[in-house]
Amino acid sequence: MVKLTIDDIPVEVxxxxxxxxxxxLIGGDVTPPAMCYYSKLKxxxxxxxxxxxxxxxxxxxxxxPIPKPVASCRTxxxxxxxxxxxxxxxxxxxxxxxxxxxxxxxxxxCPVCDQAGECHLQDLAYENGKEETRFxxxxxxxxxxxxxxxxxxxxxxxxxxxxxxxVADQITDGRCHGVINRGDAAEISTYIEKAIDNDFSGNVIxxxxxxxxxxxxFRFKSRVWYTKPVDAHRDCxxxxxxxxxxxxxxxxxxxxxxxxxxxxxxxxxxxSTAWICNECRFDKKHINDWTVEGPSEINRHSVISxxxxxxxxxxxxxxxxxxxxxxxxxxxxxxxxxxDPNNQHKQ
Amino acid sequence: MSRKLLLKNDHVPGIATLKTYKENGGYTTMEKALKxxxxxxxxxxxxxxxxxxxxxxxxxTGMKWSFLAKPEGVxxxxxxxxxxxxxxTFKDRYLMERIPHLLIEGMVISSFTLGANSAYIYIRxxxxxxxxxxxxxxxxxxxxxxxxxxILGTGYDLDxxxxxxxxxxxxxxxxxxxxxxxxxxxxxxxxxxxxAIAGLYGCPTVVNxxxxxxxxxxxxELGGAEYAKIGIGRSTGTKLISASxxxxxxxxxxxxxxxxxxxxxxxEEYCGGIKGGRKMKAVVAGGSSVxxxxxxxILKTAAGEPRLMSYESLGEGxxxxxxxxxxxxxxxxxxxxxxxxxxxTFSRFYHHESCGQCSPCREGTGWMxxxxxxxxxxxxxxxxxxxxxxxxxxxxxxxxxPLGEAAAWPVAAAIRHFRPEFEAYVTNPESIKDVKHYxxxxxxx
Numbered sequence: 046m047v048k049l050t051i052d053d054i055p056v057e058v059x060x061x062x063x064x065x066x067x068x069x070l071i072g073g074d075v076t077p078p079a080m081c082y083y084s085k086l087k088x089x090x091x092x093x094x095x096x097x098x099x100x101x102x103x104x105x106x107x108x109x110p111i112p113k114p115v116a117s118c119r120t121x122x123x124x125x126x127x128x129x130x131x132x133x134x135x136x137x138x139x140x141x142x143x144x145x146x147x148x149x150x151x152x153x154x155c156p157v158c159d160q161a162g163e164c165h166l167q168d169l170a171y172e173n174g175k176e177e178t179r180f181x182x183x184x185x186x187x188x189x190x191x192x193x194x195x196x197x198x199x200x201x202x203x204x205x206x207x208x209x210x211x212v213a214d215q216i217t218d219g220r221c222h223g224v225i226n227r228g229d230a231a232e233i234s235t236y237i238e239k240a241i242d243n244d245f246s247g248n249v250i251x252x253x254x255x256x257x258x259x260x261x262x263f264r265f266k267s268r269v270w271y272t273k274p275v276d277a278h279r280d281c282x283x284x285x286x287x288x289x290x291x292x293x294x295x296x297x298x299x300x301x302x303x304x305x306x307x308x309x310x311x312x313x314x315x316x317s318t319a320w321i322c323n324e325c326r327f328d329k330k331h332i333n334d335w336t337v338e339g340p341s342e343i344n345r346h347s348v349i350s351x352x353x354x355x356x357x358x359x360x361x362x363x364x365x366x367x368x369x370x371x372x373x374x375x376x377x378x379x380x381x382x383x384x385d386p387n388n389q390h391k392q
Numbered sequence: 393m394s395r396k397l398l399l400k401n402d403h404v405p406g407i408a409t410l411k412t413y414k415e416n417g418g419y420t421t422m423e424k425a426l427k428x429x430x431x432x433x434x435x436x437x438x439x440x441x442x443x444x445x446x447x448x449x450x451x452x453t454g455m456k457w458s459f460l461a462k463p464e465g466v467x468x469x470x471x472x473x474x475x476x477x478x479x480x481t482f483k484d485r486y487l488m489e490r491i492p493h494l495l496i497e498g499m500v501i502s503s504f505t506l507g508a509n510s511a512y513i514y515i516r517x518x519x520x521x522x523x524x525x526x527x528x529x530x531x532x533x534x535x536x537x538x539x540x541x542x543i544l545g546t547g548y549d550l551d552x553x554x555x556x557x558x559x560x561x562x563x564x565x566x567x568x569x570x571x572x573x574x575x576x577x578x579x580x581x582x583x584x585x586x587x588a589i590a591g592l593y594g595c596p597t598v599v600n601x602x603x604x605x606x607x608x609x610x611x612x613e614l615g616g617a618e619y620a621k622i623g624i625g626r627s628t629g630t631k632l633i634s635a636s637x638x639x640x641x642x643x644x645x646x647x648x649x650x651x652x653x654x655x656x657x658x659x660e661e662y663c664g665g666i667k668g669g670r671k672m673k674a675v676v677a678g679g680s681s682v683x684x685x686x687x688x689x690i691l692k693t694a695a696g697e698p699r700l701m702s703y704e705s706l707g708e709g710x711x712x713x714x715x716x717x718x719x720x721x722x723x724x725x726x727x728x729x730x731x732x733x734x735x736x737t738f739s740r741f742y743h744h745e746s747c748g749q750c751s752p753c754r755e756g757t758g759w760m761x762x763x764x765x766x767x768x769x770x771x772x773x774x775x776x777x778x779x780x781x782x783x784x785x786x787x788x789x790x791x792x793x794p795l796g797e798a799a800a801w802p803v804a805a806a807i808r809h810f811r812p813e814f815e816a817y818v819t820n821p822e823s824i825k826d827v828k829h830y831x832x833x834x835x836x837x
Contacts, residue, residue, distance in 0.1 A: 146756050149759055180759060227746065227748050228748045
């Protein structure tokens with residue numbers, strides 16, 4: 046086990062853990078945001094630079110600081126390491142710079158983007174960005190592309206996290222999905238517009254942190270915060286069949302994989318990742334196709350819970366902390382079921 | 393006349409052929425190394441010589457080689473970086489097209505030292521004709537038993553392959569080069585692991601610049617200690633400098649490190665002074681990515697000492713008043729040069745060459761180019777200059793590979809040393825017309 050401190054909070058993790066994973070164990074504000082890192086995908090991370098942290102002391106043996114900010118998602122911990130994230134104003138300033146640069150070519154078309162409300166870039170910009178942009182030129186533009194009949198690619202919104210490329214590489218067989226061109230002209234491509242024809246290709250939608258890859262069967266149907274997420278399952282011979290349904294009344298508008306508090310697809314009991322197949326995702330759009338387990342737990346910060354679980358919105362967060370007795374900085378499990386009068390059956 | 397080690401025979405007609413190269417003492421050093429010396433002894437010589445990487449970073453070669461992992465049953469590779477793409481740098485091209493056998497001889501010695509049985513030359517696409525010259529030389533060497541199986545009866549095997557790149561600047565970054573060599577998209581890898589542990593095809597690999605590997609021949613010929621006597625302090629040996637710009641005699645010069653910059657620019661032996669008797673305005677001393685310095689700072693350090701052509705002296709004063717030796721791309725600008733236009737050209741280059749993998753470089757390089765374009769069009773504001781400064785600080789040090797720094801440093805240095813010129817462009821757009829060497833603005837940005 047390796048001992049280190051992140052923002053003066055001591056944490057002990059197995060050797061080989063990255064700083065970001067260690068920070069996630071602490072949780073709360075100490076955890077750097079991650080736009081490209083995805084713990085379920087090998088070799089992901091290191092590209093977006095939003096998770097940068099300052100390493101004030103490299104290790105006990107070699108106490109020198111690391112001169113440049115490091116990508117916490119790809120840097121392994123060392124014994125006696127001293128990491129600063131939110132306690133370093135310099136680091137926060139650097140991160141704000143990265144966020145500003147990420148938004149330079151982003152169209153900011155949230156009002157018409159299906160991802161709005163569950164977009165990691167929105168959260169990132171809200172938490173770490175500046176109020177206004179200093180970029181005054183025309184933004185880079187691409188035409189939207191259909192990747193097969195179920196997935197839409199809006200390259201304008203892409204932040205080049207490479208997650209979808211890794212999904213194509215590691216989860217689907219027969220990769221035909223990659224990056225072409227260079228620099229700010231680089232784009233996600235299916236190589237000569239070849240449609241992804243694969244049972245697991247829909248997972249690129251789930252890993253996309255922004256609205257670059259969206260579900261065409263859900264396109265413009267509803268804002269996500271007007272839909273109500275429930276966990277459900279079915280017997281599927283291709284995948285685990287454990288999904289999240291996004292309903293409006295009795296109607297299933299969208300099916301996604303279940304995601305954890307970091308926005309990543311959850312694990313099955315056996316430790317494998319609960320990716321879902323395209324049949325579950327795109328074709329099973331009737332409530333009778335599914336066995337509903339109950340309402341999904343949604344992070345209290347999410348606009349989705351803000352709208353749906355109306356009681357929550359009116360509770361001052363500080364009061365909540367006091368009631369729950371949770372220490373400052375820890376993600377508070379709200380026990381949504383208990384607070385929402387509609388969900389009493391869950392208890 | 394200073395001492396020449398690499399280019400001592402470059403004027404000999406036909407030196408590119410094996411016959412003439414051998415007549416001029418070629419391949420004797422290699423024979424000496426393979427027959428009389430052990431790899432460990434050779435590595436010691438390299439360490440003693442104090443040779444530092446000639447590609448730009450100046451990392452001690454002996455130390456880099458000693459980091460090479462040597463697991464059992466795993467091949468090791470030597471990769472020669474001939475992707476010389478830094479604007480202002482053309483020394484490797486000269487060396488390879490004139491004396492290709494010097495590189496091959498150096499590669500055999502290096503590979504033997506490192507225990508590699510395969511070596512690659514990754515050469516940039518624009519140097520296609522040079523790759524032909526190299527291939528021809530390699531064929532000659534194979535035919536003479538200087539490459540291939542059982543070289544000179546010593547039992548040592550080595551194969552050399554030439555791989556032509558497709559002309560991307562980023563593929564000169566060592567891990568992007570390895571990706572490209574493996575047939576993938578030329579994106580830099582995230583380090584660690586460093587190539588010495590997991591490089592080409594995941595095997596321990598040493599990546600070195602052409603000039604570094606060629607320098608092995610004089611080092612082993614003279615002995616490391618003798619080589620270390622040349623030069624000054626920790627900058628040992630000789631260095632090829634690609635001199636260009638407004639000088640009377642542009643070209644590739646071999647200098648002993650420690651030569652005063654003033655002598656290099658003004659002596660007849662080297663650059664021969666500024667063209668047309670004009671005054672010098674600024675110098676980019678080590679390829680486009682190192683900070684530009686105005687005349688007073690390139691000739692003398694901030695402390696008033698004469699500036700020397702060495703890693704330490706050029707670096708004195710940090711980036712506030714110093715620069716870097718870099719790859720030796722020495723660009724001299726006369727008094728009529730517009731620093732703002734020059735910077736725009738550099739920024740356009742880095743924008744074009746950014747691989748697009750990590751956000752600060754991908755978005756920042758394009759933004760800086762656009763702002764400079766705006767200033768050049770006479771539409772800039774004083775705020776834009778501060779914004780440029782701020783953007784470069786947001787890129788520097790936050791990227792995966794050094795391209796981010798390479799794009800940020802020239803911007804920072806130009807603003808630091810030539811701010812009034814930027815301000816003149818903004819407050820008096822008419823002044824644009826007075827400047828010669830006018831570039832056509834790229835209409836596509």
